[in-house]
Each structure stands twice: as C-alpha cells, then as structure tokens.
Amino acid sequence: MHPLISATDLRDLLARRPETVLLDCSFDLADPTAGERSYAEGHLPGAHYAHLDRDLSGAKTGRNGRHPLRERADYAAWMGRTGIAPGLPVVVYDRQAGMFAVRAWWVLRWMGHDAVALLDGGLQAWTAAGAPLTADVPAPRATAPYPELPPAMPRIDASQLQQRLSEVLVLDARAPERYRGDVEPLDPVAGHIPGAVNRFFKDNLQPDGRFKPADQLKREFDALLPDERQVVHSCGSGVTSCHNLLAMEVAGFGRSRLYAGSWSEWCSEPTRPVSKGPRP
Template sequence: MTDVLALPLPLIEAAALRERLAAGAPTVVIDTSFDLADPAAGERSYREGHLPGAHYLHLDRDLADHAPAADGRFRGRHPLPTREAFAATLSRLGIGAASPIVVCDRQGGMFAARAWWMLRWLGHREVAVLDGGVPAWLAGGGALDAAMPTPSAAAPYVLGAALTPTLDAAALQAALGRVRLIDARAAERFRGDVEPLDPVAGHIPGALNRPFKDNLDAQGRFLAPEALRAAFAPLLAGRPPAEVVHQCGSGVTACHNLLAMEAAGLGGSALYPGSWSEWCADPARPVARG
C-alpha cells in the first residue's frame, strides 16, 4: 500500500497527489503558471481554475525582485529576492518550513522548477514538482476549482541552511574552465543565431547547451531517471554534480535542468541566478557564439 504521508521527491505523479489529497495528508499546493509574453496570463488562468486549494505565486512579483543592486548594477531579468523576503511571502500564505509542498504550472515545469529551487534555497526539504503539471492533473481525471484559498495562520517562516548553492557573475568568471557550465536556453539562442530578449546574442565562453525542453517527453512529463542520467552524462564528462553550474537567460529555466539532474540522482549543482541577461549586460565580460 502506498504511503501517502511520504511526499515523493523531487517529482510527484498526478495520481499520487490525488491519493494524497483524498487521504487528507498535509499538503500545500502552489500554482506558478506564467507566460513571459503575457505576464498576466498565468494568474488569469489560475483564477479561472486551479488544483483544489492551490495558492498562486507570480514569477515577477513573488519569485523575483526587480530592484537593482545597492550599487545600481543590473542583476538580470529575474533576479532573486532575498531569502528573507521570499520567506515572508510564504508566511503570508500560511506556509511554514515543515509544510509538505507540491508546485505545479501549465508549462511543463518551466516555472514550477524555479519555485522548487527557491524553496530548497530556503532550506525547505519537503517540496516536489507535479510531473506534467496542470495538464497531467486534468488528463488523470482531476478537477479544477476557482475558489480562492484562505491562508492559514502560521508562524514566521524559519530559514534553514540552503540546500542548493549559488554563485555570482564574478565568481563564475573566475571559475570558467574549472566548472562545467550548462546553459538551458534553446539551441538557436545559445549559438547566438537569434536573441529575442537580451541586448547581446551568444553564450558564456565554455558553456554547454542543454535546452530544458529536452528533459520532457511528448506529454510534457519528465523523462525517466535513467534517460535523464544518460542525457546529462556527456555534459558532465565524469565530473561530479558539485562541479556543475547551471544558467539560462534569466535564472528561471536553468532550475528545470537542476530539477532534472535531481530526479536523475545527480543533485548538488549550483545556479548562476543572473544568467545570460546579467552576464551580457557588462561589456567587459567575454561572449562566445556558434
């Protein structure tokens, strides 16, 4: 018999989540649906219908802080809030450090992975991503609900030690050639053939390309762990995950590759949150193409 009290990590199937909710197992569901081309679309779709009881976190408002650095430096298109600020956001929703959390979206985990990574960055261990997201929930017969959840009273979120490392642009530049840098953007953006979002086309010298969408099957669900391990093996080239750094355009889809490696049993890599958008904003930093 399935132990519904044990939250599968880092991915949970829709059937397992339905069983968990039906059994009344403590579970906080967070919807992070978003559309980069229409920043209001994700919240609009959430309000029209979401998993029962799900809260909503907005990429721009809740999962990023667009204020410049104290020295005025541009921190990228989706810079991280402080750990304290994100903890306060969770507290307002009634979420505590011990709450079992399931994160979902409608975009194959593109934004759910960012929330999953940020929660682990706070030290949160009991957090999983719904594999296949809202579409998988519906495909399995799950219903949506338009009722807005009422946050429960909770003590302030207590930060723990970060479970996932980060490094800034200066540290990454100093480490180039000594770390395996993996870029999650589409191949044409990585090569510099096109650049629809940032002012400079190309990639960080030495980076390898692993488009995040390659982590998914035709149904938008993550590939099996053994398939993910096989896909990442040539990128790691025998190096341990601790010597791997992930980046993308703005630190969002890089988290998808981090989640895929975690699902493959290859956890422990770092994130460069500023990613290409921060890197290319400084003309003194090197750029590669091709």
C-alpha cells in the first residue's frame, strides 16, 4: 500500500475489502485518557482503539525514553488480538493529523506488514467527506500472533548513533523552540542531539491537515539534506519522528532510519553530548 490513503479511497477499500482493519490512535500527551474518551464518543465504523502507552509502547526504565518500543513478540501478540494477519489491509488514523497514528504505521511496517496506510487528514478528513462516525465498539476478530518476519524498517540505537554522529544526519521532528532548547516541557534536559537538523513534523502538512504533495515534500527535504549521509529520524520520544519518516517515503526517498528512543532517551544519559540553539 501507498503510505497514505484518502478518505474517498478508504471508503472504496472498505466496500471492496470489508475485512480491512482500522486503528484509531488518537492520543494526548498531556492527558493519556483523552484519546480513548474521544474514541468512545465517535470513531470510524469498525475501528479498534490503539493506545500509545499500552499498545504501541513498552515499559519505561527511566533510561529508554518516554515511549520505548515493545518486544517484537509483544507486538505480534497485540496484532493477533486486533485481527491483523499477513496481507490484510490496515488503515491507521487519529485526530491529530497523524501525530500518533504514524507510530502504529511504523510499528506494523517494522513487523513486516506492508499492507498499512495512514488516513490522510485523519478523522477530520473522513467526516469532511461526509462519511459517518459511530460509538459502537466492534467485536474483536482475534487471530494467531503475527508471524515472525525480519524487521522491515531500519532503526538505530543510542550507542550506535553516538558512535556514528559524524556519519549520519539526524532529523529532529520537534517544534523549533524545543529543538533549540528554549523550552522543554516534557524532558528533564533541553536541547538537541549534536548536528541534528530541525524539521518540525507539522511542516509536512497543508492547512487542512493533509500531507503536502509529494513533489513539494521532495523539494523541502532536498533543501535539508545537502549530501548523501544516511538520515536518522528523532523527536521527543520516537513518535512524531515517524511523521517525517513517512513524509520522506511519500516524497520518494525510500526507507530512512528511526532512532526510537529519541531525545527522551538521549538526554537520560549525562555523558551524551547536548547542543542548544539554532544549527550553525
């Protein structure tokens, strides 16, 4: 599947493939119960809820970031409980222009499931197209745990990244004021990984919350990527970094690498270097 699917194309897909799995990934970092409440009030018919903390993230140790990845076996079991099987189409969405649903998109791709797309524009695009919402919770269509497949999306850990800082280009998806270290509302240390370039994830979007056209995204990323260094995506906790990663794939750059621990893991180790201010 293409990384993005429009509301119109999703309606067509559901008519042809009613077994398509829908995941509502709405969330709020300041109120972890808000997304689930929004889901209960109204969601796409047939959608299941995927919670960022419970379903898409693993246990925190204080040194592995705010939203560490789960073990692959845990993701495989969750996918099975949600009814996701090889070849079955999956569409993920949220109410935040993909801010959280991109994590589910990346996880499924990492697990080897290529038939997954992000609803472009999210729930708002669905309702703007005149499509209905429901408060009905679908019965689970549980199946066997997802089969073990080689990881299909590349990633890098903190120690590897620290050793290769001069060889890679870190793309930081946080808001500019957090990247510069002017403010830090979520993590104990302000700043960014040395050498990182800022690309606020919201810059991938048009005013209506849909992604910019592929050719426009390509021009914008080309301006940030002056050489052939491998791109590593980072953010606060490894979630919105997936937004830039998806946008680059839409723009035709292929699969780039995720640093899932991101700033919240990086800054938890006092010996790791920290930079502040705009990039020189």
